[in-house]
Amino acid sequence: MNDHELSRRAGVGRVAAPVRLVHLGLGNFFRAHQAWYTEHAPDAPEWGIAAFTGRSRRLPELLDPQDGLYTLVTRAADGDRFEVIGSLSRACPGVDHDSWLRLLGSPEVVAVTVTVTEAGYFRGPDGGLDRDRPEVRDDVAALRRDLTASVQTAPARLLAGIAARRRADAGPLTLVPCDNLAGNGQIAARVVRDVAELVDPGLIDWMSDHVSTVTTEVDRITPRADPHDLRVVAEATGRDDRAPVATEPFSEWVLSGSFPGGRPRWEEAGATFTADITPYEHRKLWLLNGAHSLLAYAGSIRGHTTVAEAIGDDTCRRWVRQWWSDASPHLDQPAADIQAYCDALVERFANPRMHHRLEQIAADGSQKLAERILPVLRAQRSAGRMPRGAVLVLAAWVCHLRGQGAPVHDARADEVVPRASGPLRDAVPRVLASLDRALGDDDALVAAVLADVDRFQRQGVR
Ligand SMILES: NC(=O)c1ccc[n+]([C@@H]2O[C@H](COP(=O)([O-])OP(=O)(O)OC[C@H]3O[C@@H](n4cnc5c(N)ncnc54)[C@H](O)[C@@H]3O)[C@@H](O)[C@H]2O)c1
Numbered sequence: 001m002n003d004h005e006l007s008r009r010a011g012v013g014r015v016a017a018p019v020r021l022v023h024l025g026l027g028n029f030f031r032a033h034q035a036w037y038t039e040h041a042p043d044a045p046e047w048g049i050a051a052f053t054g055r056s057r058r059l060p061e062l063l064d065p066q067d068g069l070y071t072l073v074t075r076a077a078d079g080d081r082f083e084v085i086g087s088l089s090r091a092c093p094g095v096d097h098d099s100w101l102r103l104l105g106s107p108e109v110v111a112v113t114v115t116v117t118e119a120g121y122f123r124g125p126d127g128g129l130d131r132d133r134p135e136v137r138d139d140v141a142a143l144r145r146d147l148t149a150s151v152q153t154a155p156a157r158l159l160a161g162i163a164a165r166r167r168a169d170a171g172p173l174t175l176v177p178c179d180n181l182a183g184n185g186q187i188a189a190r191v192v193r194d195v196a197e198l199v200d201p202g203l204i205d206w207m208s209d210h211v212s213t214v215t216t217e218v219d220r221i222t223p224r225a226d227p228h229d230l231r232v233v234a235e236a237t238g239r240d241d242r243a244p245v246a247t248e249p250f251s252e253w254v255l256s257g258s259f260p261g262g263r264p265r266w267e268e269a270g271a272t273f274t275a276d277i278t279p280y281e282h283r284k285l286w287l288l289n290g291a292h293s294l295l296a297y298a299g300s301i302r303g304h305t306t307v308a309e310a311i312g313d314d315t316c317r318r319w320v321r322q323w324w325s326d327a328s329p330h331l332d333q334p335a336a337d338i339q340a341y342c343d344a345l346v347e348r349f350a351n352p353r354m355h356h357r358l359e360q361i362a363a364d365g366s367q368k369l370a371e372r373i374l375p376v377l378r379a380q381r382s383a384g385r386m387p388r389g390a391v392l393v394l395a396a397w398v399c400h401l402r403g404q405g406a407p408v409h410d411a412r413a414d415e416v417v418p419r420a421s422g423p424l425r426d427a428v429p430r431v432l433a434s435l436d437r438a439l440g441d442d443d444a445l446v447a448a449v450l451a452d453v454d455r456f457q458r459q460g461v462r
Pocket residue numbers: 024025026027028029030052053054055056115116117118119120121152153154178179180181218219220221222223224
């Protein structure tokens with residue numbers, strides 16, 4: 001033990017709380033958001049979290065010697081604030097499937113929060129489980145043989161945990177997805193139910209009686225961790241933290257649904273509980289995430305690497321405002337509130353001390369655009385209008401898939417990259433059809449996207 005150690009044994013932070021919550025997707029966002037709300041709930045000493053990664057051992061290896069403690073750096077435009085978060089009682093690698101099953105089979109554990117990315121739900125074109133994906137097929141085959149077999153995909157892991165809970169007769173469980181998907185509660189429930197149907201249909205009835213699903217809207221911009229922050233934290237706090245996480249001051253968590261087994265008093269830490277979450281979801285996914293995707297593709301084509309750089313570019317800012325004027329008529333809030341929300345977004349995006357890389361946001365466009373852009377595009381096209389901002393995002397995505405701007409990292413890269421290659425007049429409808437067949441058949445939309453692709457190719461780069 002040394003004076004600089006960050007661990008509960010060294011007397012830092014509080015005593016680890018008993019594990020009553022499990023998280024799947026131990027990463028930066030969970031640590032800046034759900035773990036932070038739990039830390040700030042007045043009953044925090046009663047609510048410890050055991051969090052599991054996808055597969056990697058890296059974060060548990062860094063956090064274990066710190067007894068789960070880490071420093072949250074709240075990065076405002078005028079400086080940093082440092083706080084040790086103690087709500088993470090255990091950090092586990094995803095491969096520790098025995099612990100996963102044991103915890104979900106424990107009556108002490110009453111809820112599972114999830115952040116596994118949009119792609120992590122393995123949805124197919126009809127919104128249900130994509131039964132043809134090899135990873136899904138492997139997991140289904142493994143669970144058919146043995147419900148305790150080690151599995152990889154999030155839907156299968158959740159189902160395996162629910163089966164363990166049924167075996168142990170451990171009582172009600174609440175599933176709380178926190179990924180950027182509208183209706184994430186229904187989406188998660190559906191893919192888990194689809195696994196059950198393939199593996200053990202009896203579990204569907206058990207789930208109806210024992211598993212409730214909560215839908216959430218989540219917001220806190222949390223970039224990928226920056227190694228430079230280890231030194232920043234050491235200098236400011238005098239403690240050696242091997243896994244700090246930096247986030248913005250703004251935070252929002254809106255939840256809709258019930259927790260029969262109980263939950264922390266998150267509302268006293270600032271969370272909102274509502275019966276109607278849709279307006280919150282649309283406002284956030286379209287205005288914030290839609291603008292993020294626009295900047296990720298169009299901004300990186302213009303040579304920018306971070307959100308702050310891109311929003312500082314008059315052209316990008318004008319494009320973002322254009323997108324917001326496409327989306328705003330389809331939101332339920334009063335115009336003045338939407339205006340204020342957008343103005344606040346410009347300020348959040350412009351935070352010069354947040355290095356939120358466009359490359360990170362650009363990943364998995366095939367999953368993200370469906371949530372962030374398409375609902376507005378469809379509503380505008382149904383009304384006979386051509387939404388200029390939405391067209392621009394799609395055109396920039398086509399260019400991105402053809403090698404302009406941020407590099408392509410996409411769960412469906414094998415399908416969408418080939419679609420984007422070759423003569424543009426063929427490529428554009430093919431790419432649009434990969435998002436929604438009807439879009440590829442919309443000749444006016446295809447022509448508008450082609451015109452913007454042409455502009456990006458000729459003028460878009462600095
Ligand atoms: N970072 C943000 O600003 C932010 C804000 C709001 C919502 N979110 C949501 O949280 C998600 C995660 O963001 P993050 O910044 O924590 O990312 P991250 O890379 O730091 O962590 C992601 C975690 O999910 C796991 N994971 C990834 N793919 C998986 C899969 N297919 N199955 C199971 N586990 C998987 C990873 O192993 C890791 O544990 C985002 O995709 C988004 O939906 C993020």
